[in-house]
Amino acid sequence: MSPHAPGADLPEHPDRLWSATEPKASYDVVIVGAGGHGLATAYYLAKNHGITNVAVLERGWLAGGNMARNTTIIRSNYLWDESAGIYEHALKLWEGLEEELDYPLLFSQRGVLNLAHSLQDVRDSMRRVEANRLNGVDAEWLDPQQVKEVCPIVNVSPGVRYPVLGGTFQPRAGIAKHDHVAWGLARAAAALGVEFIEHCEVTGLQVRDGRVTGVETTRGTIAAGRVALCAAGHTSVVAATAGIDLPLQSHPLQALVSELLEPVHPTVVMSNAVHVYVSQAHKGELVMGAGIDAANSYRQRGAFHIIEQQMAAALELFPVFARAHVLRTWGGVVDVSPDASPIMGLTPVEGLYLNCGWGTGGFKATPGVGWCFAHTVANDEPHPLNAPFSLDRFVTGALVDEHGAAAVAH
Amino acid sequence: MLLIPCPWCGPRDEAEFHYGGQAHVAYPADPGALSDEEWARYLFFRDNPKGSFAERWSHSAGCRRWFNAVRDTATNEIHAVYRVGEPRPVTP
Ligand SMILES: Cc1cc2nc3c(=O)[nH]c(=O)nc-3n(C[C@H](O)[C@H](O)[C@H](O)COP(=O)(O)OP(=O)(O)OC[C@H]3O[C@@H](n4cnc5c(N)ncnc54)[C@H](O)[C@@H]3O)c2cc1C
Ligand SMILES: [Zn+2]
Numbered sequence: 001m002s003p004h005a006p007g008a009d010l011p012e013h014p015d016r017l018w019s020a021t022e023p024k025a026s027y028d029v030v031i032v033g034a035g036g037h038g039l040a041t042a043y044y045l046a047k048n049h050g051i052t053n054v055a056v057l058e059r060g061w062l063a064g065g066n067m068a069r070n071t072t073i074i075r076s077n078y079l080w081d082e083s084a085g086i087y088e089h090a091l092k093l094w095e096g097l098e099e100e101l102d103y104p105l106l107f108s109q110r111g112v113l114n115l116a117h118s119l120q121d122v123r124d125s126m127r128r129v130e131a132n133r134l135n136g137v138d139a140e141w142l143d144p145q146q147v148k149e150v151c152p153i154v155n156v157s158p159g160v161r162y163p164v165l166g167g168t169f170q171p172r173a174g175i176a177k178h179d180h181v182a183w184g185l186a187r188a189a190a191a192l193g194v195e196f197i198e199h200c201e202v203t204g205l206q207v208r209d210g211r212v213t214g215v216e217t218t219r220g221t222i223a224a225g226r227v228a229l230c231a232a233g234h235t236s237v238v239a240a241t242a243g244i245d246l247p248l249q250s251h252p253l254q255a256l257v258s259e260l261l262e263p264v265h266p267t268v269v270m271s272n273a274v275h276v277y278v279s280q281a282h283k284g285e286l287v288m289g290a291g292i293d294a295a296n297s298y299r300q301r302g303a304f305h306i307i308e309q310q311m312a313a314a315l316e317l318f319p320v321f322a323r324a325h326v327l328r329t330w331g332g333v334v335d336v337s338p339d340a341s342p343i344m345g346l347t348p349v350e351g352l353y354l355n356c357g358w359g360t361g362g363f364k365a366t367p368g369v370g371w372c373f374a375h376t377v378a379n380d381e382p383h384p385l386n387a388p389f390s391l392d393r394f395v396t397g398a399l400v401d402e403h404g405a406a407a408v409a410h
Numbered sequence: 411m412l413l414i415p416c417p418w419c420g421p422r423d424e425a426e427f428h429y430g431g432q433a434h435v436a437y438p439a440d441p442g443a444l445s446d447e448e449w450a451r452y453l454f455f456r457d458n459p460k461g462s463f464a465e466r467w468s469h470s471a472g473c474r475r476w477f478n479a480v481r482d483t484a485t486n487e488i489h490a491v492y493r494v495g496e497p498r499p500v501t502p
Contacts, residue, residue, distance in 0.1 A: 234460070236458035236459075236460075237458075237459075237460045245451075245455055246455075246458070247450075247454040247455045247456075248458055249431075249456060249458050250458055250460075250483075294428070294429035295412070295429045295465070295481070296458060296463070296483055297483045297486055298460045298483050298484050299483075299484070299485070299486055303411040303412065303424055303425075304411045305411060305424065305425040335458075338453075338454045394450045394453075394454045394455075395446050395447055395450040396446075397446075
C-alpha cells in the first residue's frame, strides 16, 4: 500500500471566483454581511426568486468572519420540531449542494457522536434520539462499546472522572470545508448577477415613515428597496441604528487546530458535559472547538482559561492527543439568544429583515438559512420553516429552547 | 484573559470571577402591572453595546462579593469598578 499524503486529494486553490465592485447608487436588496448566510441568501434570492439586483456588503473581506472561523460541524439532531425542520432542511440541501454549485465543498458525512456522561445525559440523549426519529432525522443510541467502534480513540474506560456512558450518533452528519462553501456560493451568486462589495461597513440603516430606504456605509449611502441583515455577531449594533433592540448578547467563541497528523479520528465527537468538540480536517489537523467567554465582547479573541478547560476535556476523552502540538488558536464573535435558537424574520421596520442569534451553531444551517431567508425577503413573509423563529416569540413565550441540543454547554 | 481589579482585593485573574451580565437592571416595581411586552423586555432583553458597558462581576474564588464594572466591549479595557448600590461613574 502506498502512503497517502494528508491533503493529497484536496482540490486546487481556485482562481478568482467573483469580483468585488464599487457600490452602485441603489439595489433592490442589500444584504449586510458576506458570511455564509449572506452569500447563501443572495444565491437563493437570485436562483429561487429571480431577484438579481442584489449587493452583499461586507465590512472586512468576503467570508472572513465566523464563516472562516467555525469548526464546520454539520448535523440536524436538534430536539424540537421547529429546529428539526430548519436544520434537516439544511442537511438535505447540503447533500445536493456540491453537485448544484458544481464546486467541491468537501462535504463529508462521517457522522457525529454526542457523548453522554451522566445518567441524566443518557436519558436526555435517548429522548433526543426518539424525537429525532419522529421528525425523520437519522439518530441512534450507542453504548460505550459501540462508541468505541465508531471512534476507536475515545477513552471509554469507566475509571475517568466523567466516564462515557454512551452517545447519540447521527450518521448523515459531518463536516464541510467552510472556505469552499463560501467560494462556491459566491461564484454561483456572482454568475446570476449578485455584486459583492468588500471593505464596506454598514454604519447606519436609513428609515423613513417606518420603511427602510437604504444604508449608510463607510463607502457612502446606498439606497435599497429591502435590507437583509446577516451580520452574525454585530446584529445588535446594526439593528440599533434603526431603533431596534434585540435579545442578543455577543460573545467571543474560540477554536484551535493541531499540527497535521495521520488519520486517527474518523468521525466528529462532541461532549456537552466536558465541553469539547473534535474532528479531523481533510488535511489532517485536529479541529477543536472551545466554549464562549462568559463576558460579552466584540473582540475576536477569547480568554486563555477557556482553551485550558477545552484541552483538559480533550485529553481526558482522547489520551492519544497528549503529544499533539497546537498550531493556531482564534476566535469569532457570536450572537447568542436567550433560548439558544436563531431569530429570523420580519422586523417592526418594513423591508428590514433579521437573521441572527445563530450563536455557536449557524454554519450547519447555511443553505437552509439562505433558502428560507431568501423566501422571507422576496415575499415579505416568513418561510414556514423560519416562522417559529420570529422575534415576537420572546413576547408570546413560544420559545424554542435548544440549550441541550446546542450540544455543548456554551 | 482579563485582569479585573476587585474593589476589595485588587487586581486578580479573570478565572477567579463569575460574570453576572448587565448591571443596574432593576426588578419591576409593580410586577402585576406589566404587559407581556414589558415582561419580555425585563426577562430577555439586555444591552449589547460595542463600547462602554456597565456589568456585574462576582469575585467568586476570592472575597465572594459582587461589584460592578464599566468595561469597553470593543477593547476589553476596564474603565472603572464600583460597589453595588453606587451610581455608574462617568468614564471616558
Ligand atoms: C470558533 C467557532 C466555531 C464554530 N463552530 C461551528 C460549527 O462547528 N458548526 C456550526 O454549525 N456553526 C459553528 N459556528 C457558528 C457559525 O460560524 C455561525 O453561526 C455562522 O457562521 C453565522 O453566519 P454567517 O456565516 O453569515 O456569519 P459570518 O461569517 O460571521 O458573517 C457575518 C459577516 O457580517 C460582517 N459584518 C458584521 N457587521 C457588519 C456591518 N456593519 N457591515 C458590513 N458587514 C458586517 C462580518 O464581517 C461577517 O463577515 C462556530 C463559530 C465560531 C466562532
Ligand atoms: Zn475580591
